[in-house]
Amino acid sequence: MRKETLFLILLGALIYLILIVYGIKQVYTAPAIPPSKEIVITKPEDKIVIAHTEIFGSLERPQVIFDHKKHVEAIKKEGKKEWETCSVCHREKKEKLTRIKKEDEITKEKKTEERDVLVFEFPKKIVKLDKEAYKKAYHDECIGCHKEKLKEKKKAGPLTCGDCHVKEKEFVKIKYPLVEFDPKFHYDHETKLKERTGEKDCGLCHHTYDLKEKKLVYQNGTEESCYYCHDLSKKKRGPELSQIVKVTTEKRLSYQKTAHERCLSCHIKINKEMEVSKKKGEKAPPLECGKCHTGEYRTIADLEKVPRPDRGQPKTIFITQNNATAKEVYFDHSFHEKQYKTCRECHHERLKACKECHTVLGKKEGNWINAAQAMHNVFSERSCLGCHYNYVKSKKECAGCHFMIKPIDIRSLNPKETTCEKCHTGKTKPNVTSIAKLNPNQVKDIVKIDILSKEYKPVEMLHVKMINALIENSNLSKLATYFHRDEKTICLGCHHNIQKTEIDRNRAPLCRSCHLISSENPSSTKLISAYHLSCLGCHKKMNLDKGIKCEECHKESPKKPKEIVTEKNWKTIIKNTRNILQVWHPE
Amino acid sequence: MEGLFTYYDMFATKGVEYLIILVFLISFIFVWKYFERKAPY
């Protein structure tokens, strides 16, 4: 028994030793935060992730990566044309649309027409929205088709679970770049469809949903963006639109589904017609994913020349409301149209005039936001002040001064007549000329800042050169010339927090008059930080390459030693030496 | 950050702890019996 127990003890000791050594190695080398396993593919060659997490929740089996292109090629090999391949997997649906033609409130003609449209959802059969039904539908259609092909001795796809539900692909996320239907696309489609159908028919794509009759209706003059009703990601909505959105969410008509339905069904129809008519030189509309989801987007500058879709909007408007107290505001609609890619930026709810929902006292449709709030709210991207403020803060040329100037908010600063009159000009169209250059004798040419110079030599600021540069910048942009009006406003960029009237009397105060060299009150910016924050801040915001390093503004002064701290702290030095033992051990 | 802006239930696990104590007391009987099993020295 003796040898046996000895062996047992040794074995036990060995196991424990291994456990300890392995344990400590793991503990000492384990990375504290496990690296995240998610791989995002942004260049997907027509691959789709089938996961349906909204139905299956957390997946038992890893997600399936479906290669759409391979399947289309396979079907094509069997002799089908490219535009015929879609109906193999996607079901067709009849879509009814009632067209109403109205001229000033009288319905001229009303007819309903029918179109066959392809629904781009995979399980071809309409299936109940639960795990079992979906699972069965997918398996029948995929594996069923693969089995059929095998019977016909053709090359067929995988059958076993592991081949489709691939473990490594579990964390792959495929993101298709958004297709932006910008004005150029809209204009090209308009002209091409006009040639094809002979007359301008917006009903081909646009429609609205009549809540009472629960039918799709197209009425000329009420064309709107698909995003209004079909963008299910946006939460906040006005009372009227939220009903329609409730219907779209019930029917699961997300923007992705409706866009594919609308565009691809039409493209297939045209492809079919072109097959028959065989007109030379005409480019067939694209059917592959990569052709539309290119990922390149046109900038606002490219779209400058492109005419915006005509929806009966006036070129210029004098914004006013029946019981408005303030004067009218001249608004150049066509100019502002060119500043954006979509109408939705301002017409965020429906493509109607602002005053229909934002009345002077506020309406239920406008969520009780009255006109003043809608137009002047500084922190919204859609209001006049808000948009101007964001534009001015983000644009390189303007941010130099404007990053310090607070936005004019009707609540905080008691607005004076002059500031309101800038926009509320009444029925007259304000004409504004660009600012003339500054004549040198009016303002000091070089300003010497030497009050604080200790380590560095005084700063010679080229005052006039800077002002002229700013004036040039201001003349470039229409917004700047409109609001700056004369060169005196440019001075407010640095001499901020004072009234313009003082500048008119050529009395621009020095920085020192407000900023103290040192003060107990933490909320007052010291003079040294005032200089650096405004000068350095401006140069950085306008991302100039000069004037960032210390040397560029002020040279080092040679005579004084490079002591930053005014008064040495003798007590700490004594404290160090007081440790007598320290003295005996010279480090 | 819990506790300042969100509700943090301090006594959430008290229930389970009482259960564990119960299990311990019951197990103590068996342990005691286990010790008395062989002829005590």
Add this chain to the structure above:
Amino acid sequence: MKKISRREFLKYLGSVLTLETIFMKSEGWSKEEKKEFYGLLVDITKCIGCRRCERACAEANGLPIPDISEEKNKEVFKTLRDTSTTQYTVINKYETEKGVVYVSRRCMHCNQPGCVAACLVKAMRKRETGQVTWDLNCIGCRLCMISCPFGIPKFEYEKAIPKIQKCDLCFDRFNKGLIPACVEACPTGALTFGKRRELIEEAKRRIKSDPDKYIPYIYGEYEVGGTCVLYLSSVPFEQIGFNTQLGYEPYPKYTTGFLYAVPFIFILWPLAMLGFRKAVEGGKKHREEEKKE
């Protein structure tokens, strides 16, 4: 003892009272102005990473002066540095979604510091005016390094006469009426020195005036029971090296559970044991008597 008459008693009582008042006045019991926490507001959006505060701090505290020229800064910013025995405050550069951000790291001077609660010789002390200072009567047990939630106190291991090195918010300069050296040297006003209450008001004012510039959270207002050094940032704090999971309990509170129980154990244990011994002894005697019958 000679019976003292009533008059003698009153005379005696009077003298005691007068003595008492003199004593009180000299000792300064008169209600002097209650000292308040002074602190530091670090506005990360304003810092341009010039490291002048590091050099000023080195000059003021007699530490080796760092070279803060442009090239050296670029090279130093490559790695994230921690404060060390020769640098009480360091600037670290972080690339964030809002561009490059410079974050100054220093002692937070907590309102209820863990290091002060840990020190058994009162070498680490929280002064009434908010500064947490270290003193030479330290025995070097390094429990303060373990108890600091931010890991700030640094010990001079390589020295035969080691010291704990840490920023003390220029306590000596403060007593001479000066502001800390780093605040004096900061060109852009990223560092502001003042009473903690005013600094919090100022930080709240700055957040309210530029809502899109700052994230609406002052780091240090509630962290570990509130700290005297407060941080304002344009980028969420966890991205720039701050530990946001420290909770709001001041760290010394975690040892109160144990320390408050000590007196009770000292009282109950001896009593219980004595009682136990008597009971067991009684039982033994009783059993012996029964065995005898």
Add this chain to the structure above:
Amino acid sequence: MEEKTVLEIKEPEIKSFSDFWKFFKEELKPKGKIFTPFNVITFPIMIVGYICILIRLIKGLGYPVTNLSQEFPWGLWIGFDVVTGVAFAGGGYVLAFIVYILRDERFYPILRPTILNAFLAYVFYAGAIVLDIGRWWNIYNPMVGNYFGYNSVMFLVAWHFFLYMLAAFIEISPAIAEWLGLRRIRKILGTLTLGAVIFGVALSTLHQSGLGALMMMAKNKIHPLWYTEFIPILYFISSIFAGLSLVIFEGSISHKVFEWQIPEEYHKAYPGIVFSLAKICALVMWGYLFIKLIVLVHDRSYPYLNSTMGFWYLIEVIGFVLIPAILYAEGYTRKSLLIIKCASILTLIGIIINRLNYTFIAYNWFVPLAKKYWPTPIELLITASIVLTEIWVFRWIVNRMPIVRPAPAWARKLESH
């Protein structure tokens, strides 16, 4: 087995200090053989250890001497010597409690060696704290002078180390009196032991848990699986079975080494003692496991179990507490000393790992590998030499004073218990 040396005890006549000095010098000479294998191996280690201690005092705590860094202020000396050493010395107060308070006479034979062991452990291991203290010339500050940092846990622990050394000395002093044959002093000391025991047990509960409370303020540095509000309680309970395991382990060795001193009836009673100790240990460990479970649930840190740290935690809890508990229980029921001895060795290693976990393995566990702490040779040498010196002194005392062998007749009469 070499023939048993006759048990000759001659009591010296100590009247004045000079007699004592003469007797003491004569006693200093080593008894028994000098070049035993144990001496030959340990003596050089101790000498090298002392040289390292000198190096440490001159060069400070820098790299070549210790691997301590800003992330790991406490290393092997505090982790092993002070915290684990004191936990092992816990057997002293547990046995004193059982013998003097619960009046259980069965454990009397092993009472004195355990108390001597505890006293020496405190003097040497807790003494090692002086080595780890950076500014050791201020060591008296918390005791003397006006720097009483009563707000700190370390203050409590420091005072309790000092006081418990006194208490343990009073408890062991009867043996010294018997060695010197001072009858009257022995009588007085006899009366003091009960007071010393009660004071000692109260002190021990506090500073055993106090050592745990030292880590309470490292909340964001210790891994959530290990960090709880109940660290002091865990430390206190683990010190009970740690102390008892050491008593079992050390008892088995000293029984072989000091065979010739132990009388026959002590020898017969020894297995009984060990079995009842094993039973206590098993029960306490069983309770300790449940406390660990409750703590795991209370802090909701069970999701951390399926990480690498979780694996290490399971090794520590299951491998070094559950399995030894089962072995103890088996050893008790099967009445086999061997199983109990293995269980005690496992528990001792378990306690070392548990204490080191708190000090530098689960402490700052998120720090990259390059900055992690591992003891340097000098640290290991110094620790080894301290442990060995303690064993040598223990042996010196046991060979002379009536620790393992029964007290002389006149002393036994005094025991009025």
